[in-house]
Amino acid sequence: xxxxxxxxxxxxxxxxxxxxxxxxxxxxxxxxxxxxxxxxxxxxxxxxxxxxxxxxxxxxxxxxxxxxxxxxxxxxxxxxxxxxxxxxxxxxxxxxxxxxxxxxxxxxxxxxxxxxxxxxxxxxxxxxxxxxxxxxxxxxxxxxxxxxxxxxxxxxxxxxxxxxxxxxxxxx
Numbered sequence: 001x002x003x004x005x006x007x008x009x010x011x012x013x014x015x016x017x018x019x020x021x022x023x024x025x026x027x028x029x030x031x032x033x034x035x036x037x038x039x040x041x042x043x044x045x046x047x048x049x050x051x052x053x054x055x056x057x058x059x060x061x062x063x064x065x066x067x068x069x070x071x072x073x074x075x076x077x078x079x080x081x082x083x084x085x086x087x088x089x090x091x092x093x094x095x096x097x098x099x100x101x102x103x104x105x106x107x108x109x110x111x112x113x114x115x116x117x118x119x120x121x122x123x124x125x126x127x128x129x130x131x132x133x134x135x136x137x138x139x140x141x142x143x144x145x146x147x148x149x150x151x152x153x154x155x156x157x158x159x160x161x162x163x164x165x166x167x168x169x170x171x172x
Contacts, residue, residue, distance in 0.1 A: 005102055011140040015111050022159055024152045027134075033106070033143040044071070049147050050132025054108040056097050056121075060087030064100060068110050068137075069126040069169050079170035084124065102140075109137040110153060111146070113160050123157055123164040130154075130166065 005011070019026050031043045044051045055067040055075065063086060069075060077089045094105050101108070102115030110123060129135060134147035148156070157164045 005098065005104070008141040008143075011102070011115075012144065015114060015139050015146075018114060018159075019148075019156070022152075022156060024148060024156060026146050026148050026152075028139060028144050028146045030144055043145065047136055047145055047147065049134035049136050050129055051136050052126075052129055054110065054137070056092040056101070056108050057089045058092040058096065059089055063087070064092060064096070064121045065089070065124060066101070066108070066110060066113065066121050067124045067126075067169070068129065070129045070132075073126065073128075073169060074172040076170040076172045080124075083167065083170060084165065106142045107138050107140060109140060110157060111137055111140055113157060113162060115140075116160075119161055123162050124169075125154070125157075125164050125166045126169045127166050128168070 029047050034043060051071040052068055053071050057065040057067060059065065059081065065086070067075065067080065081087065081089045097103065097105060097108065100116055100120055101112035103112045113121060113123060130150040133149055135150050135153055136145045136147050138144065139146040154164060
């Protein structure tokens with residue numbers, strides 16, 4: 001990963017500044033760094049709301065996708081690609097993640113769309129996940145979790161210039 005990222009503190013501050021500009025209420029919890037859904041299991045017990053996982057995907061034609069789902073959902077990527085009328089999915093590389101969303105593996109979050117200045121990534125939000133209130137994501141670093149309402153998440157993404165796809169996500 002040759003690209004240099006702003007510090008975690010700087011990325012987080014920029015995110016909170018955007019929230020404040022949009023009038024989005026949020027609450028952030030500090031915790032030890034977590035890199036996987038499994039590692040975050042004990043943290044979830046102390047943070048109310050829906051917990052999530054975020055899949056940074058690349059389709060066969062080079063399109064980029066960020067699929068945000070409930071943490072326990074086992075996504076059927078082939079069925080999802082068909083549902084979205086996308087070529088076959090694979091996971092995006094760490095280098096592509098840094099270059100596009102300005103974050104490192106383990107910190108993937110829909111909030112990272114703030115760093116996608118060329119709007120290359122297509123956000124897909126799990127409709128079931130959005131039934132939770134609040135919903136929880138990393139604030140561009142994996143040693144914190146930030147809670148927002150589902151409506152504010154969608155409003156944040158739309159304010160960045162995206163029209164997120166809200167869909168039922170097929171499971172394995």
